[in-house]
Each structure stands twice: as C-alpha cells, then as structure tokens.
Amino acid sequence: MKIYNGYKRLTHNYVLMTDDYEYKMASGYLNSKKEEQEAIFDVFFRKIPNNGGYAIMAGLDKIICFINGLHFDEKELEYFRKNGYDNNFINYLKNFKFTGDIYAIPDGTPIFPNEPILTVKAKISEAQLIETAILSILNGAISHATAARRIVEATPDNVGIMEFGARRADGLEAAIDSSLYAMMVGCNGTSNVEAAHMLNINAMGTMAHSWVSSFDTELDAFIEFAKAYPKNCILLVDTFNTLKSGIPNAIKTFEYMKNNNMCLDHIGIRIDSGDLAYLSKEARKMLDEAGFPQAKICLSNGLKAETIEALINQGACFDTIGVGDNISKPEGNVGCVYKEVALFQNGEYIPKIKISDDTQKIINPGFKKLYRAYDNKTGYALADVMTTNGVGIDQNNLLIVSPTDILKNKVIDDFKLKELQQKIFINGKQVYEDLDIENIKNYCNSEMNKLYPEVRRTIMPHKYYVDGTKEYVNFKYDLINKVKKLTLKD
Numbered sequence: 001m002k003i004y005n006g007y008k009r010l011t012h013n014y015v016l017m018t019d020d021y022e023y024k025m026a027s028g029y030l031n032s033k034k035e036e037q038e039a040i041f042d043v044f045f046r047k048i049p050n051n052g053g054y055a056i057m058a059g060l061d062k063i064i065c066f067i068n069g070l071h072f073d074e075k076e077l078e079y080f081r082k083n084g085y086d087n088n089f090i091n092y093l094k095n096f097k098f099t100g101d102i103y104a105i106p107d108g109t110p111i112f113p114n115e116p117i118l119t120v121k122a123k124i125s126e127a128q129l130i131e132t133a134i135l136s137i138l139n140g141a142i143s144h145a146t147a148a149r150r151i152v153e154a155t156p157d158n159v160g161i162m163e164f165g166a167r168r169a170d171g172l173e174a175a176i177d178s179s180l181y182a183m184m185v186g187c188n189g190t191s192n193v194e195a196a197h198m199l200n201i202n203a204m205g206t207m208a209h210s211w212v213s214s215f216d217t218e219l220d221a222f223i224e225f226a227k228a229y230p231k232n233c234i235l236l237v238d239t240f241n242t243l244k245s246g247i248p249n250a251i252k253t254f255e256y257m258k259n260n261n262m263c264l265d266h267i268g269i270r271i272d273s274g275d276l277a278y279l280s281k282e283a284r285k286m287l288d289e290a291g292f293p294q295a296k297i298c299l300s301n302g303l304k305a306e307t308i309e310a311l312i313n314q315g316a317c318f319d320t321i322g323v324g325d326n327i328s329k330p331e332g333n334v335g336c337v338y339k340e341v342a343l344f345q346n347g348e349y350i351p352k353i354k355i356s357d358d359t360q361k362i363i364n365p366g367f368k369k370l371y372r373a374y375d376n377k378t379g380y381a382l383a384d385v386m387t388t389n390g391v392g393i394d395q396n397n398l399l400i401v402s403p404t405d406i407l408k409n410k411v412i413d414d415f416k417l418k419e420l421q422q423k424i425f426i427n428g429k430q431v432y433e434d435l436d437i438e439n440i441k442n443y444c445n446s447e448m449n450k451l452y453p454e455v456r457r458t459i460m461p462h463k464y465y466v467d468g469t470k471e472y473v474n475f476k477y478d479l480i481n482k483v484k485k486l487t488l489k490d
Contacts, residue, residue, distance in 0.1 A: 044114055
C-alpha cells in the first residue's frame, strides 16, 4: 500500500460507502445461496470529458487502500441490525474479507472509451459491495488527472505549472485528490500544503489581494512582502490597476531590494485578472526597461487548455501559470460504469451482455485481455485491442475491427503489443506495488509521447482506435444475436 510521507491514502474505513441496493443484492444472494458464485465486472467509460482525445487513468492508489482496509466493525453491523437485516447476513458481514482478483490499467496511462480500465473477478457479493466506492474513486481521480493533463499538454515545456485549486474543490478529500493527481500527470507544484507535505515537497504560492488591501498603500504591501520573502518575491499586481499601479510599484519594490542588497534571483509578478495577453506583454516591456529582465511573470484566473493555447497564439509573455478551478472542478465527468460481463456457471465463465438500441451502450462482453499496439517504426500507439482471455493475437497483419461497427476495420502490421491491465489483487492479496508520484509522472509523460499529436490536440482531436480482434468482435455479435433471439422467443 502506497504511503505518502507517513500518510495513508485513506484514513477512514469506507466499507459503507456504497449504494443501498448493493447490500440488498448481497443479502439476496446469500438467501439464494448464490454468494459463492463468481462473476466478472468491467469498469469502463463511454465518453472522454471536454470532447478530448484521451483520458488519464488515476485512482488506483486509493482503490488499493480501500480494498486493503475493508472490514465491518460493530458500529457498522449495528447499522444493519437496525435496518432489518437478518442475523445470517450480519454474520456474513462480520467475517467479510475481499478474496477476489482485481486487474487494472496503471495510474498515469492514457485510456479511452469502452475499454476495460479495471476488472473485478470475485464472488458476486464481494464484487457488488465494492462497486460504488470503486466508481466514486475512479470518476473523481480520472476527471482531475485528465483535466490537469490537458493543461500540461497545452503549456510549453519551459513554463511552470502551479496547481492551486484546493479552495474550489468539493470537500477536503477532493482537494487533496486534485492536487496529487495534478502533480502525478505533470504539474510542477501545488499550493496545497497538505498535498505538498504528503509528497515531501515545498508548497508553492504568492499572495492574495487581501494582503495588498491590508496595508496603507500597495507599495507598502509589496515592500513588506519582499522583506518577509526575499528569496521568493512574487507580487500580485492587479489589485487596483495593473499597468498604472501594480507593475510600477513592483518595480519600485525590486529597486528597494536592489538598493538593500537583497536577493533578486527569484522575483516576479502575478497577473490574475484582465486581458492576460495584453497585460503580460506590457508588463514584460516595463520590467525589462526597468532593468529587471530576470523577473518572472505568472498568469492565473480560470485558465484552461484552450485559454493557454490562445495566450500563446497572441504572443503573451509568461514564465509560469497558476491553475485551480479547471483541475479541482473540471468541466464534465468521465462517467465510469461497472458492468457484469461474465458469470461462472457449470464449470465455466458464461459471457453476459447488456443490449441497447444505442450501439455505443452495448457492453463488450466476456473476460477479456486488453493490449496496446505500438508501431515498431515510429513508436506511436496504433490502437488498443481487445480479445477473449486466453486467446492469443496473431502479430502478423492483424485485422482489428470496431466493436460497434464491423464494417470499420483496419489491418496493422510491424507492431509490438503491451498488455495494459496488470494484476493488482489475486485471491484478495495485493500483488501490485504502486509507484511513487514522480515515477508515475515520468511514465505518464512517456506514454503520452507515444500518442499521435492529432490524438493529443485540444480542439477536435483524432479518435483513437479501441477495437477487437476479428474473432472477438464476431463472438460479441454472435452473443447479441443469441440474446435477441431468446428475447423475441420469450
């Protein structure tokens, strides 16, 4: 279990963090003597937030902690007694332990719609009881990580990214999550002191407008801040008037520091309102003409990927950015779902499928393997390919087929395959050792660089292929036809 500088990722036993029907079904399975029957559930999502080209896997660290901590104390058991559950079920919960298998794509990996990002293979009651918590963890974590990576992708490599969205998050856990997952996918620092402590790094920050308004004059506020923080003096210049007051007073403060032999290596300004492109260009001219070319410019104020790209196109001058809202409260949720894909009956796993008039909502059935195919010449990822578990893939002239439209197919050759899901728990025991955040960041950067730029672009990205082998897609359509015939017969 990953520990962050002495912190457990979850400090609370979230065994009751589920929907009521999960317990109703678990109790019903027990009464029907089906609680020992094994089932397989896949977690996947159908649409990438913000019409993006990719999402980023995140949350596995919390899932590991959640599964390892599952248990029922007397206070939880008393809840079920009060709510009318019988002693048979309460005794089952008293001795409950997750004993199944979990497979998942590692944190930091680019992921795509309708592919299994996490698979649970367990006794059906166990698999049901962990559903809601797993979805809650993944939906939040992937949304934060994906939003943060969009910011990273839009920002030049030589520009630092500070995450400071804690105050906009929906609660304390979400604030910590957004900071940690932002760091995991490429941000350079966070203003969240709790998250920084967990990562054993220094938190980053400047000042608020309240600091400026708490002194008699803006210049007094700046000089007092410089005295307090001479080695990291970043001044917020837009409290009154950026060009007529804030920047001139910042320059006077830097001159004060120079005259008093104070360190000028880490000085700068932050602009948090107005036309950031225009103001930053004017600020750069004023700072350079005043003899402070080393002064950095930080831009903030509701920045998102599209805004950052627009600033670059308009020639804005900036060395760092601060991003909060659009990481801690990103637009759009990834919307993970948890669907049964197989059930163990008569000595074998019988594939299960959910039928819908909307082909995008017909699930990919059965216990599967998921691979990523990389072009041997370029190193770019060509497609993610599903196949039935235990069935190999021919790596010569492989025909991959869309699971939703068999007429859409493509032959790929000269590629290598990497299995995406890894074993996380086997027979209830953790077998996967999660990496630290710095290593996940490096891994994420490496995997993102293997996606074609057209997939990574912010606006109207190219759709990445998530396909199946010909054999798998034929199996899926055979199952659809079989289920439809049975339905019509009934």
